[in-house]
Amino acid sequence: MKRRAAPVVQWALPYWTRGKAGRETPEDLFRVLYLGWLVAFCFKVLGASWDVSWHFKWLRDDLAPPHLLNSVGTAIALTLTIIHLYTGYGVDRTAQRLVGWGTAVFLIAVPLDLINHRVNGLDITSWSPSHMMLYIGTLLMVCGVIRGWFMGAPPGRMRTLVLGGLFVFLLENVWFPAQHQEYGVFGIAAWDKGRPEAEPILLQFAADQMGRAIDRPMVVKFSLPVPDQVYPLYAVAAAMIVLVVARAMTGRTFTATAVAASYVAYRTLIWPLLALADFPRSAVPAFLIAGALAIDLAFLIRIPVVRALVGSLAATVVVEETLVLQSKAYLTPPLVPPLTVAIGGVILVVLWLTAEWALTRYRLRAQVMEAVVSATASP
Structure with a gap:
């Protein structure tokens, strides 16, 4: 495992330097960052899909499998957000702010939602304030990724396909409470x-x-x-x-x-x-x-x-x-x-x-x- 990780660390370590948003990003790093976002959103969507079905069957549990699956996506998203904020790679200033604020709102909403459920029990509707904060945080996050990809990806079929895929994730998040x-x-x-x-x-x-x-x-x-x-x-x-x-x-x-x-x-x-x-x-x-x-x-x-x-x-x-x-x-x-x-x-x-x-x-x-x-x- 260490042998496999070593080349990855050697490749990534030189990029770990503080910089302003909008700095020139090497193509290979740009691809890796946005592949990471696609993986993160896949985990979050799968967890969310299972989560809403789970809550119509079982009594709520903070450590329910859908929550854990969603948390994997959140952990990847948090890691990528830190990279964007610290290094400035892969995003312009607007995209960086959207991703940063979106992640922050989402992370603030998590403990508020836990407290809400402790106080109000099931909190039956998906339209409650703490739930809406989760959607809004994810909305800002996805919008930031969309802008970052839109501004930085080279023209071509792949640019269009990934952009369309990101809008599928955006539609899923917007439609989720319905x-x-x-x-x-x-x-x-x-x-x-x-x-x-x-x-x-x-x-x-x-x-x-x-x-x-x-x-x-x-x-x-x-x-x-x-x-x-x-x-x-x-x-x-x-x-x-x-x-x-x-x-x-x-x-x-x-x-x-x-x-x-x-x-x-x-x-x-x-x-x-x-x-x-x-x-x-x-x-x-x-x-x-x-x-x-x-x-x-x-x-x-x-x-x-x-x-x-x-x-x-x-x-x-x-x-x-x-x-x-x-x-x-x-x-x-x-x-x-x-x-x-x-x-x-x-x-x-x-x-x-x-x-x-x-x-x-x-x-x-x-x-x-x-x-x-x-x-x-x-x-």
Whole structure:
């Protein structure tokens, strides 16, 4: 083991020097750093996927296997953050700050979440303040990695593929709290069939926390603790804006569709694995692909303001209609009146217009970056 580690140490040690963000980074070091981030995010996503299913079956445990798996990813991310902050390699100043603040928020949220559970028990909803801090910390972290890769990776197919992959991780993190409702509807359905997925100890704990008997209203409150309107509003506003930014930053046709399809494919593959291990299943948000396709088609429009208005309208209508269609063929969270979804569309318009301005203002469009690289490379 020592013999194998020695060459790695010899290669890495010369790079361990203090420097400012934005310093020139050797290609081999740049690749290693971002490969490390991909590995870290893979561990975190696998742990998160198992974690939400675990909490619909077992009573919470700080050292549950999903938490440990997620912690491996967090440890790798922390190591990489320290490297970026100390050496300045692989990131510009903005990316360094995003990664640093994201990691800090996440690490602060961990003990707060533990205290929260000690005080409040299960803390049933995934939308609680301590949980939201975990998502926000990861959001900042992934955004920093996306910027670092975008600014530093050489143009080419690999740059585009990794950037698209990072946006899949971003979509997974943004969409994660909505999974509570996707698992919740399956939990209620299992109860109605007389085969509850949650273990008796979890049901009893939840009932005691609510101060009522183990009955259907208790199961509904445990499974769907937030208003039904949250799910479609979040789908239209939060998920769609991630796909808009993904399409703009990669500059490739059908990027949004590819990112959404990749996430849905992952959820579809992890679903039977959890079921085979006797863990709760969930609804899979296949309708996100249709919304992503609407966004990709909207990018055929060259005028940014018109693109945002038409794209937001199209994505809102498509998401609402495909969600209704999916509910007829497959179990989904409860549907809401179209007017509620329209509110999400209004929010998306504001977010999309803001994104159009910010991406141009801070040179985060693929075409702009490619032009800068070409100009730099020219004699």
